[in-house]
Amino acid sequence: MVPDKSDLPQGTLDLLILQVVAAGAIHGYGLAQRLQLISRDVVQVPQGSLYPALHRLENRGLLTADWKMSDTGRESKFYRLTPKGRKQLKAEAASWLRLTEAIELILKPSGGSR
Amino acid sequence: MVPDKSDLPQGTLDLLILQVVAAGAIHGYGLAQRLQLISRDVVQVPQGSLYPALHRLENRGLLTADWKMSDTGRESKFYRLTPKGRKQLKAEAASWLRLTEAIELILKPSGGSR
């Protein structure tokens, strides 16, 4: 029994999507499964969050998509990173790291500078 | 020159406030300064986020406040944790840890189980 699924803070979903898509073209449904698998059920993306997020990223020019047959014989939309998306992924990953380190400083009091 | 201030993902502000208040009664203005100091300018809480957040936490019964003189001679509202707030802090800190670990798994591909 996994503790509980935690809702994602805003912005992090974009980062996770970009990261998974960076590993290879994938369709939305599979992406959600993959996130859940890798995170050991901690990250569970509801469809009502997933698809709007994908459309946002596509509209912002970070992803491109084309319809193909999935290996189950159904039509699905495969997403790939654009160069702009790759750049954005880099920026967001760095930003995430900077933020988590800062929060770590606050959560674990140590050398509280002065 | 610090890279750039990053906007806080929703929910994390509550966690940070609870954590700082847990270290001792403090007023809003000082709390914002303290967060900025400890995080080395990464976390900068605008007042338009700060005060609504404090009111939310107070309404939810996680904080209590009373007016006192600050050491500069002005009236200010000093916040303290309630028992409920302490419990909530624990829960949110654990949740944050679980989430960051899960995201780490996604961001740094390694043993991607199967």
Added chain:
DNA sequence: CCATACACCTCGGTCTTCTACATATATCGC
């Protein structure tokens, strides 16, 4: 007396996220 730092507050817009609903195809068991 004026600017700055301290200290509080609200309003309105923007954005994300989630719940719920809606649609369609392939496959498996019966």
Added chain:
DNA sequence: GCGATATATGTAGAAGACCGAGGTGTATGG
């Protein structure tokens, strides 16, 4: 053949968090 389930996509509406901009007032230093 038929119904249930898994696959796969999507929209609509509501809730909520965050932030920019604005507003109030006091103390202090020049």
